Amino acid sequence: MTALANKKVVVKRKGNIAVYSNKGDYIIHNFILNSWVVLNPEEYEVANDYLFNAVSQIELSEKYNGVVVNKILNLIKLYKINSEKNNEELISNFTDTAKKNIPSAVYFVTTYKCNLSCIYCYAESGPNRSMKEDLTTDEAKKVILDIKGLGTKTIVFTGGEAFLRKDLMQLIEYSNEVGLEVKMITNGSFITNVDIAKKLSSLTKLITISVDSLKEGQHDKNRGRGSWKKAMKAIQLLMEAGGKLKINQTITTNNLDSIDDMIQYTLKNNMNIVVVPASSLGRGKQNAYELNYAQRLEFENTILRNRHDQGQIAKQFSIQQHCGHGLSEFSVDSRGNVYPCKLMHDNSFYAGNIKEQSLSNIYYQSDSFQESRDRHVDNLPICKGCSFKYLCGGGCRAIQWSETSKITGTNTHECVFIKATFVNQMWRYFRPKMEVTV
Numbered sequence: 001m002t003a004l005a006n007k008k009v010v011v012k013r014k015g016n017i018a019v020y021s022n023k024g025d026y027i028i029h030n031f032i033l034n035s036w037v038v039l040n041p042e043e044y045e046v047a048n049d050y051l052f053n054a055v056s057q058i059e060l061s062e063k064y065n066g067v068v069v070n071k072i073l074n075l076i077k078l079y080k081i082n083s084e085k086n087n088e089e090l091i092s093n094f095t096d097t098a099k100k101n102i103p104s105a106v107y108f109v110t111t112y113k114c115n116l117s118c119i120y121c122y123a124e125s126g127p128n129r130s131m132k133e134d135l136t137t138d139e140a141k142k143v144i145l146d147i148k149g150l151g152t153k154t155i156v157f158t159g160g161e162a163f164l165r166k167d168l169m170q171l172i173e174y175s176n177e178v179g180l181e182v183k184m185i186t187n188g189s190f191i192t193n194v195d196i197a198k199k200l201s202s203l204t205k206l207i208t209i210s211v212d213s214l215k216e217g218q219h220d221k222n223r224g225r226g227s228w229k230k231a232m233k234a235i236q237l238l239m240e241a242g243g244k245l246k247i248n249q250t251i252t253t254n255n256l257d258s259i260d261d262m263i264q265y266t267l268k269n270n271m272n273i274v275v276v277p278a279s280s281l282g283r284g285k286q287n288a289y290e291l292n293y294a295q296r297l298e299f300e301n302t303i304l305r306n307r308h309d310q311g312q313i314a315k316q317f318s319i320q321q322h323c324g325h326g327l328s329e330f331s332v333d334s335r336g337n338v339y340p341c342k343l344m345h346d347n348s349f350y351a352g353n354i355k356e357q358s359l360s361n362i363y364y365q366s367d368s369f370q371e372s373r374d375r376h377v378d379n380l381p382i383c384k385g386c387s388f389k390y391l392c393g394g395g396c397r398a399i400q401w402s403e404t405s406k407i408t409g410t411n412t413h414e415c416v417f418i419k420a421t422f423v424n425q426m427w428r429y430f431r432p433k434m435e436v437t438v
Helices: 041-052 057-063 066-078 088-099 137-149 168-177 194-203 216-223 227-240 256-268 282-286 293-309 359-365 367-373 397-404 412-430
Strands: 010-014 017-022 025-030 035-039 105-109 154-158 181-186 206-210 245-251 272-277 329-332 337-339
Touching: 010 041, 017 041, 017 412, 025 041, 025 412, 035 041, 035 066, 035 412, 041 057, 041 066, 057 066, 105 137, 137 168, 137 359, 154 168, 168 181, 168 194, 194 227, 206 227, 216 227, 227 245, 245 256, 256 272, 256 293, 272 293, 293 412, 337 359, 359 367, 397 412
Parallel strands: 105 154, 105 329, 154 181, 181 206, 206 245, 245 272
Antiparallel strands: 010 017, 017 025, 025 035, 329 337
C-alpha cells in the first residue's frame, strides 16, 4: 500500500466544517454549502482560533497581525465558511425537485448486438447477441415520441452498435422531426464514406466515438483487431463533414500510457473527451485488464494534471447529491425494457416495458425509479457521514453496485482516490499555478 492509502484525509471536523491538509497548506471546507478556503499554516492559526476556539476578532487582532486577521475573516465571510445551515433543507429541496423532475436525456439502446467484443464492455455486447426481439421501426418511433412527451430534450442512440439497426438513420430523422436533440455513441465501424458522415453530422448534436489510444495496437487489444483503423477513418470523415465529436477512452493495462496523447489530440481537434478506467461492470468483472493500485494512482495523477491544465476543477457552492440515475437520465433498451441507468440493465432494476405501460407512467410511478430517486448521498449508509458527499454525489451507483453487490454500497478503496482528487482540486482552486499530484 502507498502513503495515499494510509493518509488521514480529515485533520479536524466540527459542525459543518472539515479541515484537510495538502502541500503544506490547510483547506477549510464548509461541506454543507460546499465552499472552502485554502490557507498557509500561519493563516490557518488565525482561522483555527476563530472557527474552532471561538476567539473574537478583537482578541485575534491583539494576538496576530491585524491585516492578516482581516484578510482571513473576510475570506471566511465571503465563502460562508462559518455558516451553520444544516442539510435538512437541501434534502427537502432535492426530494421536491426529484418528484417533478424532467429527465434531460434518455439513452435508447437500439440493439445489444455489436460487431466488436470489447474486453470490458459493460453491456456484454458482441456479434453473438440476438436482434430477434428488438423493437420494430414503429415501436421504436413510439419510444421516441414518448421520450419527447416527457419533456426530455435529448435522445442518445447507443448499443451494442447502433448502426447494426438498418433503420437507424430513419429513427434519427424522426427524432429530429419531433424536436429532440440527437446524440449518438458508436465504435465508428460503419461510418465508411463521406455521404454517411455528412448526413450523420447534419442530424446530430454530438457523435461519440470510442477510441482507446492513438496507437493502433493498444486500441485493438481492448476492442478487437482492425477496429482502430475504422474508428480513425470515421473520425476523419466526420471532422471533414463538420460533425461535433467526442471521444470515449477506456483505460486498461493495455493502454495506460495513452492518456496524455489522446487528450492533446482532442484539444487540437476541438473535440470533447471522457477518460475512464475499466470498471467491474459486464465483461469487466473478469478483472484481467483492470488497473492495480499503483496503475490507478498513475491514472489519477495523469487525469488530475490534464484536468487542471484545462481549468476543470471543483466549483464553489456546487452541490452534487446524486449521480443522476433515474433522475436526470434513464435508459430504454432494444426490447422496450426501461431501466434507471444504461449501466443497470439488470432484472433487479427493471422498471417496466413500453409495450405494456406508458413511458411516463414507468418514469414517474414505477418502484424502480422511485427507489432510484431516493438513493442520494444523505441516504447512503457510508456516504451520509462523509464531508465529501456533496462534491462526489455518491459516485456512480452502477459501479458501486457492481463492486459491492449492494446498490447502496460504497467501495471505500475507490473513496481513497476520490477524496485525494477532490482535495487536490480544492487546493488548486486557490493555487492555480502550482504542481499537484495525488
